Amino acid sequence: MRYEGIVYRPPSEAYSLIVQVTIGCSQNTCAFCSMYKDKKFRVRDVKDVIEDFAIARATYSSVSKIFLADGDALICNMDDLKIILEYIQEHFPECKQVTCYGSPKSILKKTQEELNILKMLGLSMVYTGLESGNAKVLKDMEKTASPEDMIQGADKIHKAGIRLSVTAISGLGGRDMWQEHAIDTGKVLSKMKPEYIGLLTLMVEPEVLLEQRIKEGRFQVLNPYDILVETKLMLLHMDCQGSIFRSNHASNYVNLSGTLNRDKNKMIEELDQAIQGNIHLKSEWMRAL
Numbered sequence: 111m112r113y114e115g116i117v118y119r120p121p122s123e124a125y126s127l128i129v130q131v132t133i134g135c136s137q138n139t140c141a142f143c144s145m146y147k148d149k150k151f152r153v154r155d156v157k158d159v160i161e162d163f164a165i166a167r168a169t170y171s172s173v174s175k176i177f178l179a180d181g182d183a184l185i186c187n188m189d190d191l192k193i194i195l196e197y198i199q200e201h202f203p204e205c206k207q208v209t210c211y212g213s214p215k216s217i218l219k220k221t222q223e224e225l226n227i228l229k230m231l232g233l234s235m236v237y238t239g240l241e242s243g244n245a246k247v248l249k250d251m252e253k254t255a256s257p258e259d260m261i262q263g264a265d266k267i268h269k270a271g272i273r274l275s276v277t278a279i280s281g282l283g284g285r286d287m288w289q290e291h292a293i294d295t296g297k298v299l300s301k302m303k304p305e306y307i308g309l310l311t312l313m314v315e316p317e318v319l320l321e322q323r324i325k326e327g328r329f330q331v332l333n334p335y336d337i338l339v340e341t342k343l344m345l346l347h348m349d350c351q352g353s354i355f356r357s358n359h360a361s362n363y364v365n366l367s368g369t370l371n372r373d374k375n376k377m378i379e380e381l382d383q384a385i386q387g388n389i390h391l392k393s394e395w396m397r398a399l
């Protein structure tokens with residue numbers, strides 16, 4: 111397959127066919143993110159995208175899942191998305207799931223009817239990054255969307271019948287805003303009611319904006335104990351009946367997974383055990399993004 115630069119995908123897309131329909135991230139502003147800093151965002155020519163799918167078809171006899179990369183494939187115009195999804199329907203009839211990243215802005219830019227059409231053409235799930243449910247934290251992190259945008263976007267995705275997977279980041283409020291971050295993230299997720307919630311833990315990579323703020327003393331990273339306390343507070347404010355919750359990313363200190371709200375108390379008990387020192391935390395050197 112032909113890929114431009116490093117290709118990122120959600121952990122659950124590890125075995126998917128990945129085709130880049132955009133290069134980079136349409137926002138590329140978030141203070142904590144290093145993912146697409148080396149790429150200037152652009153939408154690929156749809157002819158090149160279809161050529162990649164043709165190469166994949168000639169290479170793989172069976173493709174059950176397809177992920178449209180890079181960041182924010184949902185920003186593509188409807189004509190391009192229709193061509194891509196119709197090609198998949200025709201040439202990959204065995205494919206059971208087509209997914210992509212979608213920024214809140216891209217979701218909101220699509221009309222309800224357009225999202226309904228994308229669902230009809232096979233778009234099964236959209237991954238979006240909430241990161242924090244607190245407006246100040248989002249602003250500080252230069253995320254160009256508000257909690258209200260996230261809730262409104264989630265509503266449109268649900269109405270279209272497309273599944274929604276949302277990520278949030280433990281520790282993103284730092285020492286000053288940890289409580290607000292935890293409580294508001296729990297509350298906003300409760301309104302978004304995604305099918306899947308993925309909780310990562312903040313890791314500050316070299317040369318992101320946040321690194322400079324840390325050096326200048328303007329942001330204090332939470333220690334592992336504080337992260338556990340914060341995660342507990344977040345879970346306590348989450349009312350997401352039926353959402354599958356996972357905090358088992360390589361960046362997390364403790365792995366949690368369960369179905370909300372059924373397993374909420376079980377996960378809180380696990381956190382309590384970890385807070386009391388009865389569960390071994392992942393060592394720093396083993397953490398990764």
Ligand code: SF4
Nearest residue numbers: 135138139140143181
């Ligand atoms: S966190 Fe997401 S939206 Fe923000 S810069 Fe990174 S990829 Fe783009």
